[in-house]
Amino acid sequence: MTRSPRIAIIGAGPGGLTLARILHLAGIQATVFEREDHALARPQGGTLDLHAESGQLALHRAGLAGEFRRIARYEDQGSRVYDKTGVLLFADDADGGDRPEVDRTALRQVLLASVPGETIRWGHAVRDVRSREDGTYDLVLDGGTAGPFDLVVGADGTWSRVRPLVSPYAPQYTGLTFIEFGIDDVDDRHPALSRLVGRGKMDAQGDGRALIVQRNGNAHLRGYAIFRVPADWAAATFDFSSPASARTRLAAEFAGWAPELVDLIRAGNDHIVPRPIHALPVGHRWANRVGVTLLGDAAHVMSPFGGEGVNAAMLDAAELGRHLAEAADWTDAVRRYETEMFARVVEPAGRAAEAVATELSHIGLELTLRQMSEHAAGR
Structure with missing residues (x-):
């Protein structure tokens, strides 16, 4: 059995690219299949706080610690908590923590630049993975196939096309729906809102709903309105084809809240989309199948509370890469x-x-304050 299998990585997110980079350093070739046509085909999402013991560790093993420091925003690690009347209940504006923020797009660009260009096959959506009689696998793509591969790594997120080969479980709706919105050029166009959010993230809760707003790079704010509702509620309630209509309807959901908090929604741009939150069961696992494995959300998608998702995916990639590089x-x-x-x-x-x-329980705000205080005390 050869030491270096023919490897296909499905998905060019942080996990898949981290694995490709670590394998490249070890002299192991892998091919990454990505459905997007190019690196900037769609927004990559909001800011991330990379944890020292996981995301940052993975970048260190990938030889990218210096590049990370150049794009990390150490000044944006603050947290603020408001009640629905706009009263500030907690503020931690310190910038000395070990979880600096980084924009997803910037992180992806660093990882893409660290692997040979031919590693990534853009515009290759994987529709299925089929086994051959000899134990290898072919990828079924739009318009053709690719293979054979000895090892297929599913790094393709919540709705992984690879997961069904090893697990019958599908992510389940958690009961929470986020509606995402964004505010551009906030420092110049909306200085009061910039001050409200501060250098980092703000959280406001009341009336069974919440607002979380994060500071991103380039004076951009990314916000999430959070509701505990049926899975189809957002689609039935909002006309997302009309951003202005959706914005007005979303603001109406926060009637009775402090005007300055609702202004965060009113100031939003035309990017407004629903994000139903799904998760796999805690302890999700599968029986080993030779030639197939998963990492990141494909293996253990969880809610975004705590910021573990990308960190866990990158650590998965670092550990899988290490084992493949070291094992005979x-x-x-x-x-x-x-x-x-x-x-x-x-x-x-x-x-x-x-x-x-x-989240959104009758003690939700109390739990948020406790979590923020414990995090600040642990710095």
């Missing part, structure tokens, strides 16, 4: 990775599940 038998490397990953993600997935279960 790559099949044994994958088994070891899976065994360790299953155990490692139980705790953060459990915390995320508890957080999503208590």
Whole structure:
């Protein structure tokens, strides 16, 4: 059995690209299949706080710690909590923590620049993965196939096309829906809102709903209005084809809140989209199948509370890459990775599940304040 299998990585997100980079450093070739046509085909999402023990560790192993420091925003680690009347209940504007913020697009560009250009096959949406009689796999793409591959790594997110090969589980709706909005050029166009949010993230709760707003790079704010509603509620309630109409309807959901908080919605641009939150069961695992494995959200998608998702994906990639680089038998490397990953993600997935279960509860604001205070005290 060869030490270096023919590897296909499905998905060019942070997890898939981190794995490709670490394998490249080890002299192991891999091909990344990405459905997007190019790196900037769609917005990559909001800001991330990369944790020292996971996301940052993965970048260190990838030899990209210096590049990360150049794009990290250490000044944007603050937190603020308001009640619905606009009273500031908690503020931590310190910039000395070890979880600096970084924009997803900037992080992806660093990772893309770290692998040979031919590693990524853009515009290659994987529709299915089929096994051959010899134990290898072909990828079914739009308009053709690719393969054979000895190892297929599903790094393709919540609705992974690879997961069904090893697990019957599908992510379940958590009961929470986020409606995402954004504010451009906030420092110059909306200085009062800029001051309201501060350098980092603000959280406001009341009347069974919440607003979370994050500061991104380039004076951009990304916000999320949060509701505990049926999965089809947003589609039935809002006309997302008309951003102005959707914005007005969203603001109406916060009637009775402080005007300055509702102004965060009114100042939004035309990017307004629903984000129903899904998760796999805590402790999700599967029996090892030679030639197929998962990482990141494909393996253990969890709620975004706690910011563990990307960090866990990048650490998964670092550990899988390490095992593949060190082991004489790559099949044994994958088994070891899976065994360790299953155990490692139980705790953060459990915390995320508890957080999503208590969000918007009658003690939700109290729990948020406690969490913020504990985080600030731990710096």
